[in-house]
Structure formats: C-alpha cells, structure tokens
Amino acid sequence: MxxxxxxxxxxxxxxxxxxxxxxxxxxxxxxxxxxxxxxxxxxxxxxxxxxxxxxxxxxxxxxxxxxxxxxxxxxxxxxxxxxxxxxxxxxxxxxxxxxxxxxxxxxDEEDVSTLSEQNFTYVKPEPEPLDTTTSPDDVEITEETRFLDDSGSNEIPKQNSPVFDKKYYFLNAFLGLIFIFTIIFVFQYWPSTSRVIPTVQLHSIGKVDSCPVFSLYESSEEMTQAKMNIARGMILEHKLPCIPNAIYIFQPDDMFVYNQMGRVMLSRCTARKNDPLHGLAGCKDIYIYEK
Incomplete structure (x- = not known):
C-alpha cells in the first residue's frame, strides 16, 4: 500500500x-x-x-x-x-x-473494481437487410455462380490475382519477422532496471578505533548506543579488528538488541582506495541466527 x-x-x-x-x-x-x-x-x-x-x-x-x-x-x-x-x-x-x-x-492505489460500467458502450450491430426481391426458387445452385446485372447480361465476377495475393503474403510475413526479432532484442539485450543493483543509504552509528560503523536504518540515540555496544562485542568475539581503509556494516534486529536473541549481521568491508565513498573492494561477513 x-x-x-x-x-x-x-x-x-x-x-x-x-x-x-x-x-x-x-x-x-x-x-x-x-x-x-x-x-x-x-x-x-x-x-x-x-x-x-x-x-x-x-x-x-x-x-x-x-x-x-x-x-x-x-x-x-x-x-x-x-x-x-x-x-x-x-x-x-x-x-x-x-x-x-x-x-x-x-x-495511492488504483482500485480497478471502482470503474463504472457506464464508461463502456456496447453497440449492437444491426442485422443486414434481407433481399426480398429474390425467392429461393429463383436461385439455382451450380458449380459456377453467375450474377445478373441490370442490363440482363451474365458476368463472372473477377477474382483477385494470385500474384497480387502472394505479394501481400510475403509483405505480412516480412513484417511479422521484424516484429519477432524486435521483441527478442528488447528482452535479451535492452538494459533492464531489474538487473541494476539498488543502492542502500548507510547511517553512521559510531567508530571502532579508526573504522566507522554504519547501520542500514536510522536509530534513536539510545538505540544507537545499544547497537554500538553489541557491535564492539561481536568484533572482539569474532576477531574482526579494524584495518586500514575499512568500514563496518552492522545490523541487528530488534529482538537481538533487547534480548540477545534473533538475527544479526556484521560485515567488515574494505573501501576502494580511489573511490572510498562509492565502492567496496570486498567484505568479510558474519550472520547469526539464534532461536
């Protein structure tokens, strides 16, 4: 929603x-x-x-x-x-x-069910008029149907030329192939937003030695201090000391902060030397799940 x-x-x-x-x-x-x-x-x-x-x-x-x-x-x-x-x-x-x-x-949610049926108009097709001037007895079914014009002469209607029909057939086939190749190109090679790795904003919660510590969500001052205490303990316990050009990313869930039971993630990442604010060279991760 x-x-x-x-x-x-x-x-x-x-x-x-x-x-x-x-x-x-x-x-x-x-x-x-x-x-x-x-x-x-x-x-x-x-x-x-x-x-x-x-x-x-x-x-x-x-x-x-x-x-x-x-x-x-x-x-x-x-x-x-x-x-x-x-x-x-x-x-x-x-x-x-x-x-x-x-x-x-x-x-900000569109409810399709609220669309009124009055927005749609159904037009009932009119039936074709019947030719009342001709009775069934006046029509003779033969292998070749002829039409009588006003002058009284019999004339066989002209049929479409086979060459003309074949030209349109190849044209439609060519357009169909173009459409199919276009669809394949769009889905296969066109850049897709689903392939873009989303960026996440990090929030600073403190430092361990010279390494800044970040969290995925913003916290109050009391919650920030509690998170930093847990982060320092995990860094010592799992032997992830601060090294040059490194940062910590720490994210516990609420149950872990209050009861020391739940999920918690700690990563020590090395930033790129030429672009420390916009890229990480590698991370060492610790993920804990306790029931």
Missing part, C-alpha cells in the same frame, strides 16, 4: 521509503517502524492504545514488546518526518489513552 501524507510525503509500506515528493528527501524505515506507521495511517484520526500496538506490531509476529521499544520507535518516526520536511507534530500523544496520527492521508 502507498500513502500520500499531507499531499507532500509519500510512504510505501513495502520497502519502507518515506519521501518528500517536492524536495526528493527520503528516509528508509526499519521493519518494525513500517508496521507502526502503517497501523497509524490505517487508523488515521483514531487514538490507539499501547496494547493495540503491542498486539498488532509485535505479538502478531511472535515478538516481545515493551513500552520502551514503542517509545523508541515513535521517536524515530517523529524524527523521520522532520527529516523529510514535515516540521509540525505528526504523531500526537494522548495522555493515559495512547497515540494518534493527525494528517491528511490519501491512498
């Missing part, structure tokens, strides 16, 4: 992209933040309690929730809205009740 917030900011709940349509400024939200924002937008103007958030965002996916985690993600969403140009308060806290989102929301 795609949403248009206050006619300015677009949000796609499939990839978590929050983008200002005028300035082009964008932020990519994490999975849990996507669920929270989608839940708010689907219930725009309705006060949602903390228990409703816990059931919809965490319990439904087999995860444990807490008041602290909900507060952290609401803080991240408020900061994300400010980063894309919405300075006014978007997510409102209602004391002792819960939270609501107060914006104008449009759903």
């Amino acid at each position: 795609k949403y248009l917030i206050d006619n300015i900011v677009a949000f796609d709940d499939k990839n978590g992209l929050l983008e200002n349509k005028k300035s082009g400024t964008s932020v990519v939200l994490s999975t849990t933040a996507i669920r929270i924002l989608s839940f708010l937008l689907k219930n725009q103007g309705v006060v949602l309690s903390r228990d409703e958030f816990f059931e919809t965002v965490w319990d439904a996916y087999g995860q444990e929730a807490s008041n602290n985690s909900l507060n952290q993600y609401l803080s991240v969403l408020r900061k994300a809205f400010r980063n894309v140009g919405l300075e006014h308060e978007i997510i409102i806290t209602v004391p002792k009740q819960g939270f609501l989102i107060k914006v104008n929301v449009d759903y």
Whole structure:
C-alpha cells in the first residue's frame, strides 16, 4: 500500500521509503517502524492504545514488546518526518489513552473494481437487410455462380490475382519477422532496471578505533548506543579488528538488541582506495541466527 501524507510525503509500506515528493528527501524505515506507521495511517484520526500496538506490531509476529521499544520507535518516526520536511507534530500523544496520527492521508492505489460500467458502450450491430426481391426458387445452385446485372447480361465476377495475393503474403510475413526479432532484442539485450543493483543509504552509528560503523536504518540515540555496544562485542568475539581503509556494516534486529536473541549481521568491508565513498573492494561477513 502507498500513502500520500499531507499531499507532500509519500510512504510505501513495502520497502519502507518515506519521501518528500517536492524536495526528493527520503528516509528508509526499519521493519518494525513500517508496521507502526502503517497501523497509524490505517487508523488515521483514531487514538490507539499501547496494547493495540503491542498486539498488532509485535505479538502478531511472535515478538516481545515493551513500552520502551514503542517509545523508541515513535521517536524515530517523529524524527523521520522532520527529516523529510514535515516540521509540525505528526504523531500526537494522548495522555493515559495512547497515540494518534493527525494528517491528511490519501491512498495511492488504483482500485480497478471502482470503474463504472457506464464508461463502456456496447453497440449492437444491426442485422443486414434481407433481399426480398429474390425467392429461393429463383436461385439455382451450380458449380459456377453467375450474377445478373441490370442490363440482363451474365458476368463472372473477377477474382483477385494470385500474384497480387502472394505479394501481400510475403509483405505480412516480412513484417511479422521484424516484429519477432524486435521483441527478442528488447528482452535479451535492452538494459533492464531489474538487473541494476539498488543502492542502500548507510547511517553512521559510531567508530571502532579508526573504522566507522554504519547501520542500514536510522536509530534513536539510545538505540544507537545499544547497537554500538553489541557491535564492539561481536568484533572482539569474532576477531574482526579494524584495518586500514575499512568500514563496518552492522545490523541487528530488534529482538537481538533487547534480548540477545534473533538475527544479526556484521560485515567488515574494505573501501576502494580511489573511490572510498562509492565502492567496496570486498567484505568479510558474519550472520547469526539464534532461536
């Protein structure tokens, strides 16, 4: 589902992209933040309690929730809205009740079923007029049908020349071959956007020695500090020390941050010497999944 917030900011709940349509400024939200924002937008103007958030965002996916985690993600969403140009308060806290989102929301999704049948006009073909001047008894079926013109003379109708028909046959065949080869060329050789590796924006969360540490999603200050503590421990445990011209990419899921159980990814990548900001020469990856 795609949403248009206050006619300015677009949000796609499939990839978590929050983008200002005028300035082009964008932020990519994490999975849990996507669920929270989608839940708010689907219930725009309705006060949602903390228990409703816990059931919809965490319990439904087999995860444990807490008041602290909900507060952290609401803080991240408020900061994300400010980063894309919405300075006014978007997510409102209602004391002792819960939270609501107060914006104008449009759903950027075409519903084919809403098309009215009045847009289509069916024209019933008129039947061909019957020739009432000729009775069946006046027609004699023979191997060669002749037509009687007004002068009373019998004339055999002219048939299309075989040479003329053959010329059109070869022309149609030639055009068909051109069409087929064009389709093959487009699908085989034309550059496809599906073959382009998408770029991902990295967010700095700190440093280990001289090597910067990045995360795939933006986090609050408290969450950033928690991630850095886990990253330092994993770097020591798995013997991935900082080396010259290298960076770390670290991404744990929420369960791992709070309970040390879940998925976590740590990569030490060496940047290209001639282009350190736009390319990596190689990475050593560690991926952990604990039940």
